[in-house]
Amino acid sequence: MSGARSSPAPLGTPAADPPAPGAPSESAAAVRRRSLRLLGTLLRPVARRAWWTVALVVLAQLAAVAGPALVAYGIDHALPALAARDDAGPLVRAAAAYLALALVGGLLSAEVVRASARVSQTVLLDLRGRLFRHTQRLDLEFHETYTSGRVISRQTSDTDALRELLDGGVTTLAGSGLAMAFTAVSLALLDWRSGLVLLVAVVPGVVLTRWFQLRSQRYYRRHRTAAARVIVRFVETMTGIRAVQAFRREDRAAATYDDEAVAYRRTTAQAIRVNGVFDTGLHLIGGATVAVVLLAGGLRVLDGGLAVGVLVAAVLYARRFFQPLAQIGMFYNSFQSATAALEKLSALLAQEPTLPDPARPVALPHVRGDVRFVGVEFGYGTGPTVLPALDLHVPAGQTVALVGETGAGKSTVAKLLARFYDVRAGAVLLDDVDVREVAPPDLRRAVVMVTQEAYLFSGSVAANIALGRPGATREQIEAAARAVGVHELVSAMPDGYDTDVDKRGVRLSAGQRQLVSFARALLADPAVLILDEATSSLDVPGEAQVQRGLRTLLAGRTAVVIAHRLSTVMSADRVLVVDGGRVVEDGSPAALVEAGGRFADLHAQWQATLHTPPHPAPRPDPHPHPPTW
The missing domain is CATH 1.20.1560.10 (ABC transporter type 1, transmembrane domain)
Known part of the structure; x- marks a missing residue:
């Protein structure tokens, strides 16, 4: 979910080292x-x-x-x-x-x-x-x-x-x-x-x-x-x-x-x-x-x-x-x-970071999770505007799902909330404080983003889960794993939680890596959780397991969920349909289905796939064998 970007160089065309963003060429x-x-x-x-x-x-x-x-x-x-x-x-x-x-x-x-x-x-x-x-x-x-x-x-x-x-x-x-x-x-x-x-x-x-x-x-x-x-x-x-x-x-x-x-x-x-x-x-x-x-x-x-x-x-x-x-x-x-x-x-x-640390950082030791986008305008680099003017309020503890076509602006909203980028105009507020003014350690502790990549570092499974809280005990790590339903999987590994994820013969599937990343996020215990296509790599049994873990993961915290799978979206408190960087529909999943519109169409298509027979009826043989007498 990004805005318009310049096309990459074709394979075999090495690019020159780019200058710092916005920096003039040097003599x-x-x-x-x-x-x-x-x-x-x-x-x-x-x-x-x-x-x-x-x-x-x-x-x-x-x-x-x-x-x-x-x-x-x-x-x-x-x-x-x-x-x-x-x-x-x-x-x-x-x-x-x-x-x-x-x-x-x-x-x-x-x-x-x-x-x-x-x-x-x-x-x-x-x-x-x-x-x-x-x-x-x-x-x-x-x-x-x-x-x-x-x-x-x-x-x-x-x-x-x-x-x-x-x-x-x-x-x-x-x-x-x-x-x-x-x-x-x-x-x-x-x-x-x-x-x-x-x-x-x-x-x-x-x-x-x-x-x-x-x-x-x-x-x-x-x-x-x-x-x-x-x-x-x-x-x-x-x-x-x-x-x-x-x-x-x-x-x-x-x-x-x-x-x-x-x-x-x-x-x-x-x-x-x-x-x-x-x-x-x-x-x-x-x-x-x-x-x-x-x-x-x-x-x-x-x-x-x-x-x-x-x-x-x-x-x-x-x-x-x-x-x-x-x-x-x-x-x-x-x-x-x-x-x-x-x-x-x-x-x-x-090269200087385009996200400068605040001159007078505001400490937020206890974050409720109230999120506001006030007149937000944004575009990547010097590219076109992706979010023309976004006003949005997500009360503390609410789970909001963003749906829409690819490129509509969903992931951009998530990246601005996590302050991976800064807005061109307007402000993103966390507990009524501009995220640009929040002390970076407090912001990183309060807002955690889980993406579809679910990257695991070299080391043990326990160390990868503890990335969310480096000082966590083994009991806390295992409790987080149990909560999202990955404990049995890890316990069955050769060395349990001490298994090296890069060890030969121990290879986690995409869905298993995602479960480990969920345990990592739960252990971090953020006030605001962002899930950016975090369930896209899961199969049907894995998704059912993750849905149970998500209920635990999302309970009591503000959540912004970006997903194409409506099975994840339907459990949200509120759904926002995004198109061209604007919110065109806003309401509970049931209310939007009842009202008709884009989300209702998506829901109907999803329901149709659920009732489609898993195996189509056999087609008649165009060349039947002659009967035997």
């Missing part, structure tokens, strides 16, 4: 600022540990960069001392220092990995908690627009992209930048001519890196988008697998998924090709630089202008210089992925 600068704000709030609690990680990176790079200088000292000073004076001390000290630096560097590198992992996991724990809590707070309007596949993508692939950046990407960038700076300074101090060669070689390296960044940014965004579409398509297909199989759409769904997977493969291949060109180019530049340093330095060694140890150290430094540049290029991939993910995550967290 790129605004998106960047929003993402940076989110990152700042995530990093602020771990700032001290992050700076400690940076200090470890600096120490690790200093230990690594000292190696070639020790090699030069060993060749140019320690070896001549050994040869001239038979003094092995300098060589031993140089070797011991090299070994100690290698050991310290290894320990520091390991500690960098552990420290960065602690920082990243703390950030991700905070982020995942924020996403879960915030998504729960968002109202039905958001969840009916933003598909479950996209929400799952935010919690999985996007948080993983951020994890890859925080786990090693940031420390890799810092370490690589420091390694290049320390290497260049060390080489310049050791031999400025070799340092000049390195400076010249940096130019094509920077040009290649910039080329890689520009193309990587474009291809990697396509890659992330394609990956998200594959996840969304898979989740949505598996979520709707019953419909897929019922309508024999497996081949079509597989073809659509294959299209998304092929697009993902194509974008991945493009990103890999760019990476390949970048790696190859860096190796060529690095190899050419080493060759020039070796050639120029070797000639100077022959002329006596350069020591052999310094030449060896210069070659080692030149070779070492371009390795971090490759790591910086690889970091850019992770950076682009994390940036795109952070934009999506911040967009989700920036």
Whole structure:
């Protein structure tokens, strides 16, 4: 029972992430600022540990960069001392220092990995908690627009992209930048001519890196988008697998998924090709630089202008210089992925509920259940008006049934009463208090809605019933189950009330799940109970059992019942026939039948189905056998 909605995209057409309802499109600068704000709030609690990680990176790079200088000292000073004076001390000290630096560097590198992992996991724990809590707070309007596949993508692939950046990407960038700076300074101090060669070689390296960044940014965004579409398509297909199989759409769904997977493969291949060109180019530049340093330095060694140890150290430094540049290029991939993910995550967290909490909530600890709709006008989002002007009074303790054609406005009335949506004009009053002003805990305790889905969570049957009152005792849970007639069913299960509803071999039918949801609602003991097609999934024996439970469930409380089955409607105190968002008939079931009209027609049709023979008379055989004599 909803109003007019926009048609969904056809199967195989992935939709873009919708903006917040009513929010204007953001500029790129605004998106960047929003993402940076989110990152700042995530990093602020771990700032001290992050700076400690940076200090470890600096120490690790200093230990690594000292190696070639020790090699030069060993060749140019320690070896001549050994040869001239038979003094092995300098060589031993140089070797011991090299070994100690290698050991310290290894320990520091390991500690960098552990420290960065602690920082990243703390950030991700905070982020995942924020996403879960915030998504729960968002109202039905958001969840009916933003598909479950996209929400799952935010919690999985996007948080993983951020994890890859925080786990090693940031420390890799810092370490690589420091390694290049320390290497260049060390080489310049050791031999400025070799340092000049390195400076010249940096130019094509920077040009290649910039080329890689520009193309990587474009291809990697396509890659992330394609990956998200594959996840969304898979989740949505598996979520709707019953419909897929019922309508024999497996081949079509597989073809659509294959299209998304092929697009993902194509974008991945493009990103890999760019990476390949970048790696190859860096190796060529690095190899050419080493060759020039070796050639120029070797000639100077022959002329006596350069020591052999310094030449060896210069070659080692030149070779070492371009390795971090490759790591910086690889970091850019992770950076682009994390940036795109952070934009999506911040967009989700920036969405505000369209149902704001009241500024001055009114406490209603004891609700009578008096309901009024005063001049209510409503439409979904920016769509057409569904309820043009509704005035309705349901006294406390009365059971009202809403009937009418699909789309007439019945479920919309129920959703407004439960405050799943807010009215455009007018007010919905509970005990003469606007539901928009009622304290949310009091409203959720006072108004409970049971829908036809009857969703059961993973866990025991008892835990699912106790969802209506988390602190309920086992005796209270069993009493609620007995009242609605589901106790015998649960007792016959393998582990009784402790049976896991997801355990293999224990599968509840739709009707049985509905009975459990009735027990849950009864245990919650609301002042106002809404049943939205809650008996639609029951068979005839099950419906008779539920009708007995409903009498217990509805006794002493206000109830709004939406049902197509008149067997449920006839027990109501009052029936409202809704058409086009307006109440066109109002009265007791018997009075409306007596008066004639739409409800009388529905009642007549229902009575006709009750008197229809369950099995039609056999039709005569059009080709009778000839008689036998």
